[in-house]
Amino acid sequence: MLVNRSIQYRIYPDANQEELIQKTFGCVRFIWNQELSDEEEFYAATGKCFIPTPACYKKEYPFLKEVDSLALANAQLNLKRDFQAFFKDSKKHGYPKFKSKKRSKKSYTTNCLYGKSQPTIRLEKNGIRLPKLGVVRAKLHRIPKSGWKLKSATICQTKSGKYFCSVLFEFETAAPAEVLPTDENTIGLDYSSPKFYVDNNGHSPEKERWFRKAEEKLAHEQRLLSHMQYGSKNYLKQAKKVARIHEHIANQRKDFAHKESRRIANAYGAVCVEDLDLHTLSRTLKLGKSTMDNGFGMFRTFLSYKLAEQGKHLIKIDKWFPSSKTCCFCGKKNKNLKLEEREWICPHCGQLVPRDEGAGKNLKREGITQFYRERAAAKSTS
Numbered sequence: 564m565l566v567n568r569s570i571q572y573r574i575y576p577d578a579n580q581e582e583l584i585q586k587t588f589g590c591v592r593f594i595w596n597q598e599l600s601d602e603e604e605f606y607a608a609t610g611k612c613f614i615p616t617p618a619c620y621k622k623e624y625p626f627l628k629e630v631d632s633l634a635l636a637n638a639q640l641n642l643k644r645d646f647q648a649f650f651k652d653s654k655k656h657g658y659p660k661f662k663s664k665k666r667s668k669k670s671y672t673t674n675c676l677y678g679k680s681q682p683t684i685r686l687e688k689n690g691i692r693l694p695k696l697g698v699v700r701a702k703l704h705r706i707p708k709s710g711w712k713l714k715s716a717t718i719c720q721t722k723s724g725k726y727f728c729s730v731l732f733e734f735e736t737a738a739p740a741e742v743l744p745t746d747e748n749t750i751g752l753d754y755s756s757p758k759f760y761v762d763n764n765g766h767s768p769e770k771e772r773w774f775r776k777a778e779e780k781l782a783h784e785q786r787l788l789s790h791m792q793y794g795s796k797n798y799l800k801q802a803k804k805v806a807r808i809h810e811h812i813a814n815q816r817k818d819f820a821h822k823e824s825r826r827i828a829n830a831y832g833a834v835c836v837e838d839l840d841l842h843t844l845s846r847t848l849k850l851g852k853s854t855m856d857n858g859f860g861m862f863r864t865f866l867s868y869k870l871a872e873q874g875k876h877l878i879k880i881d882k883w884f885p886s887s888k889t890c891c892f893c894g895k896k897n898k899n900l901k902l903e904e905r906e907w908i909c910p911h912c913g914q915l916v917p918r919d920e921g922a923g924k925n926l927k928r929e930g931i932t933q934f935y936r937e938r939a940a941a942k943s944t945s
Contacts, residue, residue: 564735564736564737564738565733565734565735566733566734566735566736567714567731567732567733568711568731568732568734569729569730569731569732570705570707570729570730570732571727571728571729571730572691572701572702572703572704572727572728572729572730573701573702573725573726573727574690574691574699574700574701574702574718574726574727574728575699575700575701575702575726576696576699576700576726577700580696580697580699581726583629583630583695583696584696584718584720584726586626586629586630587630587631587634587671587695587718588669588670588671588720589664590626590627590629590630590634590635591630591634591635591637591638591671592662592664592667593624593627594617594620594627594635594638594639595638595641595642595661595662596661596662597620598614598615598617598638598639598642599642599659599661600661601614601615602614602642602646612646612650614639614642614643614646616636616639617632617635617636617638617639630695631671631673631694631695633672633673633674633676633694634671634672634673637671637672637673637674638671642659645659646659668719669719669720670717670718670719670720671717671718672715672716672717672718673693673694673715673716673718674714674715675713675714675715675716682713684713684715684716684730685713686703686706686707686713686730689701690703691703691716691728691730693716693718693728699728701728707730707732708734710734710735711732711733711734712732712733712734713730713731713732714731714732714733715730715731716728716729716730716731717729717731721806721810722802722803722806722809722810723803723806723807723810724803724806725810738874739872739873739874740874741874742832742833742873742874742875742876743832743833744832744833744876744878744930744931744934745832745931746927746931748831748832748833749831749832749833749834749835749927749930749931750762750763750827750830750831750833750834750835750923750927751763751834751835751836751922751923751924751925751926751927751928751930752834752835752836752923752926753837753886753887753919753920753922753923753926754836754837754839754859755767755919756850756853756854756857757853758770758919759857759859759862760836760859761919761920761922761923762920762923763920763923763924763926763927764920764923765917765919765920765923768819768823770819770823770857771815771819772853772856773812773815773816773856774812774852774855774856775856777808777811777812780808781805781808781809784801784804784805784808785805787801788801788802788804788805816856816857816858816861817858817861819858820858820861820862820865821865823862824862824865824866824869825865825869827866828866828869828870828872828873828875829873831875832875832876833870833875833876833877833878833930833931833934834866834870834875834876834877834878835878835880835926835927835929835930835931836863836866836877836878836879836880836926837879837880837882837884837886837926838879838880838881838882839859839882840882841854841859841860842860863877876934878930878931878933878934880926880929880930880933884925884926884929886922886923886925886926886929887900887918887919887921887922888900889921889925890909890911890912890914890916890921891916891920891921891922891924891925891928892909892912892914892916893909893911893912893914895909895910895911895912897909897910900918904918905917905918905919906918
């Protein structure tokens with residue numbers, strides 16, 4: 564089977580290359596906004612969706628010819644994809660928005676073309692060769708294996724001013740043997756705001772609260788920023804300081820999510836979690852900051868593809884399943900359980916039930932049942 568995998572490299576463009584990269588960011592944003600505006604006018608007049616190609620604008624706006632044409636083409640494809648997702652499910656995917664120079668992410672994607680000569684994007688000794696830019700100095704910490712075909716490259720700039728190039732490779736590998744969930748190789752993870760998660764054995768990972776730890780320093784730097792004149796040189800320098808702190812916190816969170824998801828994916832054949840709406844949970848008054856600092860949604864995403872690579876399964880249980888209110892010994896439900904009760908005595912069997920550990924056991928049991936129920940239903944309909 565064909566597998567796609569990306570490797571991100573830190574790049575160090577010179578002054579001319581940096582200027583061209585910034586121009587490309589601006590042209591990609593301009594094409595997106597122009598096509599979105601024209602599409603809205605066309606839809607209002609005809610009731611049909613039509614997105615023109617970037618080539619239609621080059622005669623009127625000659626500066627578009629200076630940058631990589633494939634970057635502009637990918638902007639059009641991304642806009643088409645966003646519209647298709649919106650029309651398919653408007654509740655899950657919002658309407659495409661206009662991009663802002665100050666707030667929107669600065670990035671563009673270009674494709675690798677293979678002709679008679681060498682490919683247009685390739686890794687070289689001291690960097691990465693990119694269309695229009697030439698060889699950009701990079702830190703090549705990982706080298707792709709033989710047989711990996713380079714497909715595309717995405718160049719982006721962080722708020723702190725760093726440049727990265729994410730290179731996408733495609734290669735063929737044998738499909739992994741499926742690992743079926745059993746009582747021995749399955750784990751249930753109950754989401755916990757202070758502890759990240761509690762598994763069915765009552766264990767929790769050792770996780771720092773990165774945002775809380777840096778909150779005092781961040782508040783100090785933001786206070787200094789608020790007293791500076793907007794747009795001045797000092798303001799821009801201080802804004803980068805604040806961005807670097809946020810970036811460091813995000814990297815710590817991401818590093819933990821990668822390591823913890825890898826540990827679990829290698830140790831278990833199936834993982835059962837609640838399908839919680841963490842975005843809505845993060846809007847609550849008391850749990851919002853802790854939920855955002857946990858990064859549990861990112862952890863689930865990492866866990867999903869790492870399990871799939873090994874033929875294993877991530878089983879999502881419906882968020883309305885009463886995992887915390889169900890006794891893990893007798894299976895009866897305690898409707899009067901309050902949120903602050905971390906342990907409770909089951910009124911039916913009299914057992915002492917630890918709330919989080921019991922929820923993990925219930926999720927594990929329900930996950931295995933749900934997996935085989937869905938498998939049997941799929942076989943009966945096929």
